[in-house]
Amino acid sequence: MFYWSLIIIVLGIYSAYIFGKSRIKSNAKQLDIKTVSLPTYYAQYMMVWCLLPALIVYFGWIIFENQIIQNLVLANFDFELNPTLNPGLLIAEIKNVASNISFAEGKSIEIFNAAEHYSSLKFTSTVAFYLSILIFMILGVMIASRKLQPTFRAQKSIENYIKYFLFFCSTVAVLTTVGIVFSLLFESLRFFSEVSIFEFLFGTKWYPYIPIREGQSGSQGSFGAIPIFAGTFLIMIVAMSVATPIGLFTAIYLSEYASPKIRSIVKPLLEILAGVPTIVYGFFAFVTVAPFVKTFGQSLGIDASPTSALAAGLVMGIMIIPFISSLSDDVINSVPQSLREGSLGVGANKAETIKKVILPAALPGIVGAFLLGVSRAIGETMIVVVAAGTAPNLTANPFENVTTVTVQIVIALIGDQEFDDPRTLSAFALGLVLFVITLILNIFALRIVKKYRERYE
C-alpha cells in the first residue's frame, strides 16, 4: 500500500505541475497580460494543493483504518457472553487466518467467518483508499485551479506555505517534548491509581508481581522504589568518581600542558571513545570488567556478585570520561588568557596558576559538565542492563548486586506488555521520575554553563 500510494501521489503531483503550468500560460495568453509571478510558482501552487489532500487521506487512513476494521470484525463477537475471549488475541488470530499464516483447520467456524469478513473489509478499504486519494487529489487541483489567474500572487502564497512548513519542522521538538510528557504522565496516572504515590516514592520493597489468584498469601506485589533509586545512585557515584578525576585531569593536561601535536592525536581518540555505542561498553563490562571485579573482591575476601555495582559503575565511568573531558576542555579554554598571564606574571608556576586561578574561574562550567555527566549516568541503559543486576537490594556495598531505574524499565517492558497490569505501568512511572530528574539536572547545568559563558564574553 505504501509503495503504490507513493507512486500515485508522485504521478499526481507531477501531472498537477504540468497542468498548472500549461493552464496559467494559456490563461495569460488569452487575456494578453503578463503573469504577476513566474509560471513555475503557479505550477508549484497546484502541486501543493494536490499533495495536501492526498497526505491528509493517507495519514487519516493509516491511523484509523485498522481500528475501524477491527471494531467491525469484533462487533460480531459477544464478549459479555464469553468473558474468556481476549479481543487482542482474537484479532491476532483472525488476522493470521486471513493472511494464511496459520491454517484455518481446527479453528472454530466463527473465527473462519470473521477472517473472511476481515479479508473482504480489508479489500474494500484498500479499493476505497486508492479511490479517495485520487478523488481528493483531483478535487484539490480543481479548487486550486480557479486561482490560476495572471493577477494571482502565486509566489507570495508558495513562500507562505514553505514558511508554514519550516515552522512546523521547528515545532517538532516541542511536540516531541509534549509527547514525552503526555505519554509518561498518562500511563503514570494509571499506575498511581492502583499504587499509592507515597508507597512508590518512599517504600523500601520492590516486588513488582501481582498475585495471580485473589488472596494468594505471601506474594502481594509491592512497588517501593527506594532500592531502585539507591542502586541508581550507587552506580552513578562509582561512575562519577572514575570519570570526574580522569576527565578533568585529561582536560587540564590537554588545554594547559599538551603540545598542539599531542592534542591533535588525543582529541580524536577521545571522540572515538565517546562514539562507541553503549551496548559495546555493556559487553566490555560483562566479559572483562565484571570477572575482574569478582576476582579482585575475592582477593580482598569480599564475596562479589558476578553482576556488581562496581563493574557497571567503572565502565559507565569510562563512558563518561570523554564527555567530561571535552566539556571541561571547552570551559578551561574559554577562561581569558589575561587571567593566566596575570598569574604567571606575579611568579606563580603553571600548576599554581591552574589550581588557584583557572580552576576557580572555570568552576561553574566544570560543575555544569559534572551535572550533565550525572544526568547521563542516571539515564544510561545498556551498560547496566547487561552488567548490573536485577535484584532490588538496598545496599551501599559496591560489590553487591543492585538494580537501576533504567534496568527496571527494560525488565517491565520486555516480553508481554499488558497495559492494565501495574507491573508494565510501573515502567512509565519510573520513566517519569527519570525524565524529571534528568530534566532538572540539564536545565540547571545548561543555565550554569550559559551564565559562565556570558561572564567571559
Added chain:
Amino acid sequence: MLKNIENDMSNQYSHEKIIQLRKKRSAADRRFKTYGLIATLMGMAILFFLLFTIFSKGYSSFQKSVIELEVSYDQETLKITSDSTYEEQVKAKFFRVKKNAIAKALPDLSKKDIKLINKMFSINVDKEIKEYFLNNPNILNTTQKIFVTAHSDVDQLLKGNARRNIEEKKRKLNDRQLEFFDEFVSSGRLKTKFNNFFFKNADSRHPELAGIAGSFVGSLFTLMTVFLLAFPIGIGASIYLEEFAPKNKFTELIEVNIANLAAVPSIVFGLLGLGILLNVFGFPRSTPLVGGTVLALMTLPTIIIACRASLKAVPPSIKEGALAMGASKMQAVFHHQVPLALPGTLTGTIIGLAQALGETAPLIMIGMIAFIPNIPTGFTEPSAALPVQIYLWVESSERGFQEKTAAAIVMILIFLFLMNALAVFLRSKFERKW
C-alpha cells in the same frame, strides 16, 4: 611593628628556605603535570584495551569449523532420477543422504556412536548437502567429499575457546565425542574456513548458523527512516530558527526544548515510542518504521545544532547580495544560503545517523527485540537491528554466541568508523572557508 614583620620575614624566608620552597613548588608543578599525563594515558589505554578485547574475542567468529563428509548422492536414497525436474530435486530426500553420510563419517561406529557424532554436526547439514547437489546436478550416483558446518561446540573447542581438560560433566562434548574430534583433526578432516553464514544468515537459535545479515538489513531500513525524517525536518527547523523566527517567547521555547531534548535519556524516547506511536497511533510493532521514527526524534537535536552552525557559517554578504538583486527572502535562503551550507548539514546528519546506529534502548522499548530468523524486506516488517542483535547475543548463555557478539560489535564499529570517515571527508572536501 614594621621591624617585627621584617624580622619575621628574614627568619621565614632566608635564602635557603626560598630555594627549598621553590624546589617544593616546582616538584608540585611537575607532579600536577604528571597527573594530567597519567589521566590522559589512562583514557587512551582504556580505549586500546577495549578495542583489543573486542577484536581478540571477535576475530575468530569470521571463521567457522567444517568437517569433511563423504556423501553418496545415491538416486535410490534420494528417490529421484537423472531426468527429475528442479522442483523434484529440491524435494528429494537429502536428510537420508545426510544420515548415511554421518553414519559413515568414521569407521566402525556403533548406534550410540552415531547418535553422538550426529550431535557434532550443525543441524542444517542436509541443506548444505542439498545446495551442493543443486549447484552441480550431474553428480547423481557419485560420492563426493564435501565440507559441512560443524556444531558450535566442536567449533568452540577447535578455536580453543572451550577447555577440554575439565570434568566430563561440565563439558559440552563427552569423552567419546572428544575421541571423534581428535580423529577428525588428525586426519585433517576438521578445519576452519571463512564463515559465510555470519554474513549471509539472520539470527538463529544455533550459534554456528547465526549471522548478522538480518539485523544489518533491519538497521539499514531503520537508518533510512531516520534519514528521510530527520534530514528534511532538521534542515527545515534550522532554516526557520536561523532566518525566519521572530524573537518571541515561542521561539525561545523551541530553543530551550531542543537544548533539553539533546540531553534526555534515550530510553525515555523509547517510552515515547511505546506510549504514543504504538499505543495511540497503532504503528506496527518491532518494525524499522517505528524504530526509525523514534531514533529520528532522538537525533533531531544533534542534526539541528549542526545545521544551524553551518547555516551561520555562510557569510551574510551572500544573502544580502541576492536580496539586493531583487530575490525574495525565501529565494535568497534556498537558492544561495542552503546550497552553500549543505556539506556542513550533511556532515551533521551523518554524525547523527552514526549516533542512531549504535542506539539500543529505544529499540528494545518498541519491541525490536523479538527473535527474527529471517531477513526483513520492508519498512513495515518486524526486524532486528544490529545493536539489539548484540544485546540478544550478550544475554544468551551459550559460549558460541559470545564470539558472535564480539564479531557483531567489530562490524558495528567498522560501520561507525566508515560513517565518521565519510563525515570528515565531506567536511574537508566541500566545506569552504570564507
